[in-house]
Amino acid sequence: MKLRTITIGILTMVLPAVLCAQQVTWLGAEKELIAGPASTDRRAQWLDTLQQWRTNEKKRLSYNGNEYSRKEFNWVQQTFMFAQVMAHDRFLYDTATRQYTVDRFLDDLEKRYGGLDGVLIWPTYPNIGIDNRNQFDLVADMPGGKAGIQQMIRAFHRRGVKVFFPIMIWDHGTRRISIPMAAALTGEMKELGADGLNGDTMNGVSEDFKDAYTRAGYPLVLQPEIHIGDLKMVEWNTMSWGYYWLKWGSPEFSYIPGVSVYKWLEPRHQVHVTDRWSVNKTDDLQYAFFNGVGYNTWENIWGIWNQLPDRYAFAIRRIRQIYRFFPTVWSSENWEPHILTEQPGVFASAFPGNNVTVYTLVNRDSVVKQGAQLALPFGAGDRYYDVWNGRQLKATVKDGKAYLDFSIEKNGFGAVALVKNNATLPGLSAFLGVMCQQAKTPLAGLSGISLPLQQRQTLIPATKKYQQPPEGMVRIPGTDQYHFESAGVMIEGNELPEAIGVQYPWESHPQRVHRHGMKLPAFYMDVYPVTNRQYKQFVQATGYHPADDHHFLKDWQHGNYPDGWAEKPVTWVSIEDARAYATWAGKRLPHEWEWQYAAQGTDNRQYPWGQEADSLRIPVPDTTRERRPPTNVNAYPAGAGPFGVKDLTGNVWQWTDEYTDTHTRSAVLKGGSYYRPQTSYWYFPQTPKLTQHGKYLLVSPGMDRSGTVGFRCVADAE
Known part of the structure; x- marks a missing residue:
């Protein structure tokens, strides 16, 4: 473990020169930990230095602990076990009954490791940015809307669990909001009845959030994800995460446990030690217990399951029981x-x-x-x-x-x-x-x-076998030697190579990169994605209207699409809506490898027209926050693939396969879209390449529907 020695004078910049002789040694690049004494005979001097550092820092900062003294925050010090929870987790929401299942979710955790004191509900990343819905839109799109979320929060409160939502401070590329983010999020939390905000990627939640909740008369616990860069912010950041890393993404723990800087400065501050990708939790839990702080039992990481192994789950159970029996010490x-x-x-x-x-x-x-x-x-x-x-x-x-x-x-x-x-x-x-x-x-x-969860591919039933291409379709010849290769473009997850991504039928575990030689029989594929005109014919013929109709055909009004939109690809349709159309048409959705083979043939090309990107063969990207509608499907005939299939990439994403494990559903999207939100690396990644795909987390049709996701169909051939 590398240590970094920094004088208090350097750290604070303004301490009197007489104090510069006092030294504390910091562990890691983020300075969240003070190194312990190098030996027992130096322990008294070490402790004296720490006590002087705390005294001097509080004086320098003109520190006051008023926020910690608020009766509304009495629960902060006793929120020991905390978990980030995907809104998409199947233990939290049941798509069959269309109900939140908070008791099922909490009962599982109590059985496995003793339960929780707080949760961070996460409805945004990694899906945010697939269209221009912002963080507020995605919260409102959660199943049941805000009324459903309020009910969910009350269910957590009945079990003594506090509820947080994230601050996407970097979300400046999607739909604009008319008031400052701090005020908007505070108002949203007050409306929902939530208890706190987690500052994603924030080096301390800034003071404007404290000012906002003060003006609103609705105190919120503020909890930054990253280290608190300015110790003055500890005054109103009453919680934080403990990323005890030598360098970003590389956890290294000293043999001699470090002391939490924030806990030492303000003993009422609650830290939740966090390292989402680790399997061995020994260091995390020992550092937490040594400092008397909490732990983040995060298991569903953007739809990647990293379950607490039995050893650490049992340790957490026993730690929490001790914490709760002596709650105030x-x-x-x-x-x-x-x-x-x-x-x-x-x-x-x-x-x-x-x-x-x-x-x-x-x-x-x-x-x-x-x-x-x-x-x-x-x-x-x-x-x-x-x-x-x-x-x-x-x-x-x-x-x-x-x-x-x-x-x-x-x-x-x-x-x-x-x-x-x-x-x-x-x-x-x-x-x-x-x-x-x-x-x-x-x-x-x-x-x-910790073993990865096994995933199941959702069955796509075969269609009747057609002798001739149905109207609007083209024959895709069979092949005995198709080399299928596709890689997910998810931003994170390489730390768990046998859990990230999806698990194809021939694979033993989920993974990011997939390679497989296969024989494909001939089939037919739609020349173009299904258009608004075609989808209207389906709705008129069948009277189709989904039970969960939130955002269904959102761009339409009074049962009709806008003028001039007849040949645009239909969007705001869930994978269930797409399947319903396909069944009515005597077709089905394609498997990913069928979609890709129809787009590239057998020469492993990267784009439908060849190996090189060509911006003239696809719609012009939209980088605005308003997001224009998709382009007509027949606008770029030069973008056709080797078999005559068109509008494959760069207009709208297209539904293919769905995969399910115990906790998560996801769909493989192909083709990329025209919409490219700016200002952040964390938006849903784009890819027009045929050998890549997006993994889109699913929770409910109303939340899954998007303004940049459409579909095309295939049919089986004799």
């Missing part, structure tokens, strides 16, 4: 990190409360530590409990100290409660009984492996 202003221990490799912190002090211990070594672990103050009437293992300890008293013997697993945890003056702790016996029972299962005996 963790925010003590007198907490003390790196108290002296008796075993090398074991590190401890003390959290004093009324009549009880709790000591958290972590074993950073890969061997069991046995024997005396702590030498604590001894007083008549004091009692000592090994609360990690659920038993009372008999102290060996020597020289006025109580020496406590107990074991700590390799890379494990320990916790001791010192109960003073014969104080009574209601419920202690029952709590110890639970912990004792759980201690019978060693963490090391549980699996530390």
Whole structure:
């Protein structure tokens, strides 16, 4: 682990010269952690330096902790286990009943790791930017609209769980809003009844958000994703995430645990240690427990499942139970990190409360530590409990100290409660009984492996076999040797190569890049994507109207498309709406490889016309925030593929296959679209290349429909 030594004077820039001799050592590039003492004999000087640093920083910042004292924020210090949750998670919403299933979602987490205290509901990235719907639109598009979201939040509140939504501070390329983002988001949270905001990519949530909630009379807990760049912001950023990284995306933890800067500056500040891509959670959980802070149990990462392995889930259960039984000690202003221990490799912190002090211990070594672990103050009437293992300890008293013997697993945890003056702790016996029972299962005996969820491709039933091309279709000849190759353009996920992406029928797990040789029989494909004119014929013939009709044919009015739109590709149709049309027409949606083969033939070309991009063969990209309508499907005949299929790329995305696992549904989109929102790297990535695809998360037809997604059909041939 590389350490960086920076004087307090450099950090604060304005401290008096006499203080520049005092040094603290920072861990990692983001300066969220202060390095622990290099040795036990330097511990007193180290602690004195930390205490002076805190005093001087608060003076320099003219720090006040008024926000932490608000009664509306009493719950902040006790929000220990937190999770980012995709709005698309199938445990949270049931498409069959069209109902939020909060109890099902929470029951699963309680069964696996003991439950949550807070959730961050995430309806935006990675889908945001597929059209010009902004972050507010995507929240409103969640199933049931705002009334449904309000009901969902009330269901979380009934279970004692606080609810956050994200700030997409970078969302300046989609539909404009008329008021400042801080005011708009505060108003939205007040309307929904939410409790807090998470600042995606923010180095501290800026003060305009505090000002906005103050004006609105609706206090919100502000929680930045990234480190808090200016410590003054700790005043109103009452929560934060702990990305304990040496450099961005590269977690490295010191053997000697670091001290949370924000927790040390303001003990009432709640940190949730976060590392979404890691499978081994030992470092994350040990650093959290050592500092008496929370943890982000994030598992559904943009539709990529990284389930907590049993070992760490069980550790989280036990940590949370200790946190919740002693709920107030963790925010003590007198907490003390790196108290002296008796075993090398074991590190401890003390959290004093009324009549009880709790000591958290972590074993950073890969061997069991046995024997005396702590030498604590001894007083008549004091009692000592090994609360990690659920038993009372008999102290060996020597020289006025109580020496406590107990074991700590390799890379494990320990916790001791010192109960003073014969104080009574209601419920202690029952709590110890639970912990004792759980201690019978060693963490090391549980699996530390996280396996990817298996995905199932949604069946596409065959059509009747046509002898001649149906009207508007062209024959795609069969081939015995098609080399199919397609790669997803998702922005993130390479850390979990066997979980990112989708799982094709011949694959053993989801992945980003797919290669497969296959034999394809002949079939027919629509020359053009289905147009507004054609879709209107279907609606008139069948009376089709979906049960979830939010945004259905959004651009139409009174059952008709705008003048001049007859030959534009129909959009604002879900994959279910597209399938309904295809069935009526005696056709079906294409598999991705059928779509791609029809577009490129057998020479593995990158574009329908050849290997090189050509902006004259596709519609001009739209980079505005208003988003114009799609182009007529017949406007660029020079963009045709080798078999005469046209309007394949650069106009609208096109539905192909759907994939489902236990938690997520997604669809493979082909062809890219004309819409290219600007100002951020994080918008839904575009690709006109035939050998690439987009992965679009699905939740409900109303939210899935988009102004840049259409479809074309295929039919089977004799």
